[in-house]
Amino acid sequence: MQTKTPVAVLGGTGLVGQRLVQLLANHPWFEIREIGASERSAGKSYRDAVAWKLPTPLPAAAAQLTVKPVDPGQITAPVVFSALDAAVADVVEVLFAQDGRAVISNARSHRMAADVPLLVPEINASHLGVLAAQRQRQGGNGFIVTNPNCSVIGLCLALAPLVRERRLQRMVVTTLQAASGAGYPGVPALDLIDNVIPFIGGEEEKLEIEPQKIFGTVRDGRIEAVELLVSAHVHRVPVSDGHTLAVSAAFDRAVTPEQAESWMREFRAEPQSRSLPSAPDPAIVVLNEPDRPQPRLDRMAGGGMAVVVSKLRVCPVLGLKFEVLSHNTVRGAAGGTILIAELLKAEGLLP
């Protein structure tokens, strides 16, 4: 039997870190050897440090690990999943990369650097082509690859089959985002119960700039963004997991709802053709019921790795409109970074 690649989870006590611990527990290629978190947690067993919020039992192998500080001198795994707060990830992820580690990050810190892939493996696997330039800039053999914002992943994955056929020009997206998107403990219950909050710091900006990079192309070791206008409205809603998006989009040539449905249903990409362990197949689940998708019913489609699309119809303003749902801590975070790591391993970029 092949030995598994040892990995570390930085920010392992947070909501995304817990998902990583859950999803990596029986992974065929990776094995968690180390968990890092803040000084509040370091030195404790993971069982004592974490406030475990998932409905499956805390994995026994992870429970007995001693949490370490997020220091490349103390964490030795060659592959590092980062679920750190951006304020910490800014510096710490660079230190790990400079120390020769492969860093796969959920944080926003390095997403927009031109030589850092902002990866959705079904869309822009070719962006890994910038890693040589990144290594040269940072020095050493390590690198950083990032996962897009949790709403942006669902949005772009739903659009990917349409972008293969048409040039996407403009879109308006309105999000209804789950409480777990704010981490733990997140938004106070008394602010969120019986309420909708039309503000999530920095989120509209991410929706308005990340898609251009994801659909961009590599030139001379840099990712060049495509031209695309996006207007975003974001809302925090009292849902535990699963971000819903209402999307209206304009293309250079008309797309009928029937065409969009058939392109989405037929959509297969590299993770599916290479049978990566976490790849959902199909990646896009199209529903025809007019009252779907619903977070409670649909967020675990494809093990939480598929996006669910419904209500494909004509938009009288922009041309085409539809609803998207994706699981923010699975596809939008932990599961998304694991799929990236699987792609890196399949490409020979991980030990």
Ligand code: NAP
């Ligand atoms: P969270 O629940 O607040 O967890 C934050 C983690 O960072 C904890 O493990 C915490 O450790 C650690 N941390 C905080 N300050 C630290 C420090 N000074 N040094 C070392 N570790 C420190 O947040 P989350 O929701 O899991 O999000 C983690 C990252 O993923 C963020 O960058 C977030 O933007 C991104 N993200 C989140 C989602 C989502 O749906 N939640 C989706 C996509 C991306 P302690 O427990 O020891 O404090």
